Amino acid sequence: MAVLIHGGFWKAQYGLDLMEPLAHDLAARGWTAWNVEYRRIGNGGGVPETLDDVSAAIDLLAELPVDRSRVVTIGHSAGGHLAAWAATRESPRVAVTGVVSQAGVLDLQRARELRLSNGIVDVFLGDHPSDLASPIERLPLGVPVLLTHGGRDDIVPPEISERFAAASGASLIVEPDEDHFGHIDPDNPLWKAVLAWL
Numbered sequence: 001m002a003v004l005i006h007g008g009f010w011k012a013q014y015g016l017d018l019m020e021p022l023a024h025d026l027a028a029r030g031w032t033a034w035n036v037e038y039r040r041i042g043n044g045g046g047v048p049e050t051l052d053d054v055s056a057a058i059d060l061l062a063e064l065p066v067d068r069s070r071v072v073t074i075g076h077s078a079g080g081h082l083a084a085w086a087a088t089r090e091s092p093r094v095a096v097t098g099v100v101s102q103a104g105v106l107d108l109q110r111a112r113e114l115r116l117s118n119g120i121v122d123v124f125l126g127d128h129p130s131d132l133a134s135p136i137e138r139l140p141l142g143v144p145v146l147l148t149h150g151g152r153d154d155i156v157p158p159e160i161s162e163r164f165a166a167a168s169g170a171s172l173i174v175e176p177d178e179d180h181f182g183h184i185d186p187d188n189p190l191w192k193a194v195l196a197w198l
Contacts, residue, residue, distance in 0.1 A: 001066055002026050002198075003058055003086075003096075004035040007077025009105075009117040010050055010124050012042030018184055019076065025186040029195070032066050038082070041120070047128045054082045059093035072098040072198065076183050077156055080104020084135035084164075087143050099145045100194050101135075102183035103156045106147075106164040108134035116156065136164050145170035146197045148190045150178030171197070 004023050008014020016037045023033040038053035039045035045053075061068055073096050075083030080101035087096040105111050105121075108130045112121040124133075131137040149161040151174050158174055165172040173193045175182070182188035 001032045001034065001061070001068060001071045003061075003071060003073045003083075004033060005038075005054060005073060005075035005079035005082045005086075006035075007075065007079040007103075008040070009120045010041050010045055010078045011117075011120070012040040012045070014040070019079070021186050022074070022184060022191065025191070025195075031198075034061065034066075041123055046123065047125050047133050050082070050124070051085065051133060054086055055089055055092065058086055058096065062093040068094055070097050071095065072100060074100040074102070074194065075104060076102040077180065078105055081106060081108075081133075081135060084141060084145070085133060085138070087141040087145075088135065088138040096143060098143050099141060100148070100197070101145065101161070101164075101170075102148050102190065102194070103150065103153055103161070103180055104135075104147065104164075105156055105160065106134075107136040107160055109137070110160060110163060111156075114157065136167055139168050141168065141170075146194065147172045148183060148193055149174050150180060150182055150190060151176035152178060153180040155180040 004019040006018040036057035073083035
């Protein structure tokens with residue numbers, strides 16, 4: 001069971017269609033793919049609403065006739081943040097058993113310092129402390145984790161994944177010649193690395 005979570009720096013103009021190619025690819029390989037949506041900045045999202053929606057989407061699997069013995073969250077960019085965060089939920093109805101973070105925004109404090117996407121982390125967090133939502137501040141995740149990153153990513157720099165790997169022991173694969181968007185192309189080496197890990 002794969003739960004797909006799209007990116008776009010938690011902004012309203014980006015939706016779950018970004019992950020459709022990966023969902024179709026996984027389904028063709030025999031996986032059940034659950035491509036989820038959430039409230040985003042500009043349509044009622046931010047902390048805690050975005051987190052609540054991702055949690056509700058995963059927990060809804062408890063009511064569906066699917067195999068929940070293996071539930072892997074796979075997220076790109078801001079979705080990578082949410083995929084990792086989902087493994088840290090307290091007393092979930094459906095537990096996450098593995099995480100794939102594709103160029104994930106895994107360290108909100110560092111992303112804030114770097115002013116990624118014009119300081120969007122401040123908008124996303126609002127008045128809430130970063131440890132409520134920042135995966136690197138909520139370690140250990142307690143499940144196997146794969147991090148993938150393009151070496152030429154200038155939207156979420158590879159150092160974010162490198163810092164998380166160093167702090168968590170997560171597996172990290174960097175493709176030196178790839179950018180931020182190769183992750184969501186089923187023919188890209190970054191996605192092939194995810195399939196091999198799965």
